[in-house]
Amino acid sequence: MNRSWDSLETFENFLDSGGIVEPVDEMPTEYRQAVFDFIEMHANSELMGGLTERDWIPRAPGLRHKMSVIAKTQDEIGHAHLLYMVAADLQIKTRQEMMRDLFAGKSKFHNVFHYRAKTWGDQVAIAFLVDAAALVSQQAVFKNCSYGPYKRILKRIIAEEGFHLRFGEESVLRIAEGTQIQRSMFQSSINDWWWPALQLFGPDSKPNDLLLRWHIKSERNEVLRDRWIQKFVPLLQGYGFTIPDPDLRWNKEENRWEIGPIDWEPLKRTLAMGGPDSARRISEASESWEKSSWVREALEKVAT
Amino acid sequence: MRVYEVFLKPDGKEEFRHAGSIEAATDELALVLARENYARRAEGTHMWLVNRENICVSEEGFIDSNLDKPHRHNDGERVARWRKLQRNKKNNE
Numbered sequence: 001m002n003r004s005w006d007s008l009e010t011f012e013n014f015l016d017s018g019g020i021v022e023p024v025d026e027m028p029t030e031y032r033q034a035v036f037d038f039i040e041m042h043a044n045s046e047l048m049g050g051l052t053e054r055d056w057i058p059r060a061p062g063l064r065h066k067m068s069v070i071a072k073t074q075d076e077i078g079h080a081h082l083l084y085m086v087a088a089d090l091q092i093k094t095r096q097e098m099m100r101d102l103f104a105g106k107s108k109f110h111n112v113f114h115y116r117a118k119t120w121g122d123q124v125a126i127a128f129l130v131d132a133a134a135l136v137s138q139q140a141v142f143k144n145c146s147y148g149p150y151k152r153i154l155k156r157i158i159a160e161e162g163f164h165l166r167f168g169e170e171s172v173l174r175i176a177e178g179t180q181i182q183r184s185m186f187q188s189s190i191n192d193w194w195w196p197a198l199q200l201f202g203p204d205s206k207p208n209d210l211l212l213r214w215h216i217k218s219e220r221n222e223v224l225r226d227r228w229i230q231k232f233v234p235l236l237q238g239y240g241f242t243i244p245d246p247d248l249r250w251n252k253e254e255n256r257w258e259i260g261p262i263d264w265e266p267l268k269r270t271l272a273m274g275g276p277d278s279a280r281r282i283s284e285a286s287e288s289w290e291k292s293s294w295v296r297e298a299l300e301k302v303a304t
Numbered sequence: 305m306r307v308y309e310v311f312l313k314p315d316g317k318e319e320f321r322h323a324g325s326i327e328a329a330t331d332e333l334a335l336v337l338a339r340e341n342y343a344r345r346a347e348g349t350h351m352w353l354v355n356r357e358n359i360c361v362s363e364e365g366f367i368d369s370n371l372d373k374p375h376r377h378n379d380g381e382r383v384a385r386w387r388k389l390q391r392n393k394k395n396n397e
Contacts, residue, residue, distance in 0.1 A: 002364040024361075071344075078341045085307075085325045095327065153324055160345075303305055303329035 002026065015215050020148045023089045031214055035147045036090045038216055043083035044102050044109035045134075050076030051285055052113060056123050068167050072127075075160045082156070086149045103286035105273045110134070111266075112196050114275025121182075121189035124175060127168030129190075129197040129232065135161045136228050137201065137217075144218035169235075176239040183240070190236060191244040198259075199267040201225035226256075233257045307356040308334045310341075312348030320352055331355075 004026035005011035011028050021027050021035075053073040060066040084095045093101070101107040112130045117123050138158050145151040175186045205212060205220040212220065233243055234257075247260025269275055273282070305327050311320040323342045328334035334353050343351060 074340070074344065078344070081326075081341050082324055085327065089325070149324075152322075156323070156342075156347075299305070299329040299333070302333075304331075 012213070015146045019146065020151070021146055022148045030210070032090055033092065034210055034214060035150065035216055036087055036092045038211065039083055039087040039090075039147075039150055040093070040098055041108045041110070043080050043087055043098070044107055045113060046076050046083060047080035047102070048109045048113040048281060048285060050080060051281075051288065052117055052123075052126070055117070056120070059120065061120055065171070072164055072167065075164065079157050079160070082153050086153055089149065099289060103282060103289060105278075105282050108271060110200055111270040111275065112193075112200055113281060114270035114273075114278045115192070115196055116277040116280070119185055119189060121175065121185040122193065124168065124171040124186065125189040125193040125197075127164060128172050129168075129193055130200065131161060131164045131168055132232065133197045133200045133228050135165060136224050140219040140224055141217055144215055146215035172239055176241075187241055190241055194244050195263070196266065198225060198229070199262065199264070201228070202267070203262075203264055229257055229259055305329055306334070308338065308353040309356055309359065310338045311352040311354070312342060313350040313352075314347070315349045320350070323347070325356065326353075 002024050005014060005028070008028050008030075011031065015021075021031070050073050053069060053076055056069050057066060057073065060069045084098060087093070087098065088095050098107065102109070112126065112133075117126060135158065138154055138161065142151060142154040142158055145154065172186070175182050201224050202221045204222040209217075209220075211217040233248065236243060245260050247258075249258050250256075251258050266275070270278065273279070306329075308326050308328060310323045310326055312323045313320040326334060326338050326341060328337050331353070335351070338351060338353055
């Protein structure tokens with residue numbers, strides 16, 4: 001181990017030939033930073049997602065759903081744990097520094113967690129549409145990721161997200177089989193969450209995208225987004241719901257769904273921490289971190 | 305706080321495998337945290353935790369000297385050739 005490369009070019013050749021980078025390697029600074037930023041954002045998103053999930057434990061409809069939400073919350077917080085470990089090993093920020101930056105609004109997390117989940121329908125829309133969008137991107141990273149520890153930990157995360165997706169679809173089915181009130185509640189959740197979920201993939205990848213060049217991601221944003229659209233348009237329609245896109249049409253020649261133009265302004269606002277629920281989310285996360293400080297202090301005291 | 309490497313072993317034939325790492329205050333707490341983070345769905349029946357500081361790591365190139373020792377392998381070519389020859393002889397008889 002402790003490999004080093006004499007130039008960025010030889011490093012890129014190593015990556016192109018399928019090379020896997022390990023934390024002890026002397027990787028180029030730019031690569032280290034890019035991998036770190038990517039994993040930190042993923043970790044932050046798992047934590048923020050887990051906290052949203054937690055809010056629904058007392059309000060989940062029925063014991064079965066409540067138990068699933070508890071398991072999901074533990075999974076998401078667990079994923080954050082694992083990812084913060086992997087990120088910290090890159091030695092750019094400690095776990096504490098990552099927490100500090102998250103609560104100061106200085107580091108990013110996924111756009112979808114800048115919105116408020118107001119009803120159980122919203123929570124189901126998140127479990128179905130958003131978790132699936134995250135899973136589609138994670139699978140694409142996992143397939144060909146050049147950073148070893150991230151690739152390995154993604155395997156576990158993806159397996160668990162699979163459970164979440166099944167829970168999401170089961171919840172959709174139960175609402176679809178429910179009353180007219182339940183169905184219209186979920187339709188309005190789809191109206192609210194369709195575009196944010198679709199924007200999670202980001203705008204089309206630029207030709208010189210470093211994450212692609214360094215095999216951190218393996219597929220372009222627009223390809224992943226389209227894969228998700230092709231899957232979820234027929235699924236939601238199959239359950240009898242409509243997609244909030246007046247320009248949505250079936251292209252008979254190409255055998256695929258085409259959507260209308262995407263407004264990227266909402267995504268930009270969330271990236272600047274100016275989403276509809278950004279401020280409340282961050283301050284709530286920070287508050288719950290503060291409230292649990294006595295646990296960390298007690299642990300420090302018994303630390304050997 | 306210490307960092308521990310987590311190893312899990314599924315039931316039966318499989319060997320222990322590295323699962324990831326965990327930060328904890330004591331050995332006892334590390335075991336609990338590792339169980340809750342890495343083994344929530346029967347990923348293993350046995351678990352090892354190793355304090356990262358206690359891992360011996362080889363220097364770069366230390367094991368490379370063993371890469372080029374063909375005499376430690378036997379490709380079985382010579383015997384295979386002889387057997388083939390015998391088979392052909394027999395078939396021709």
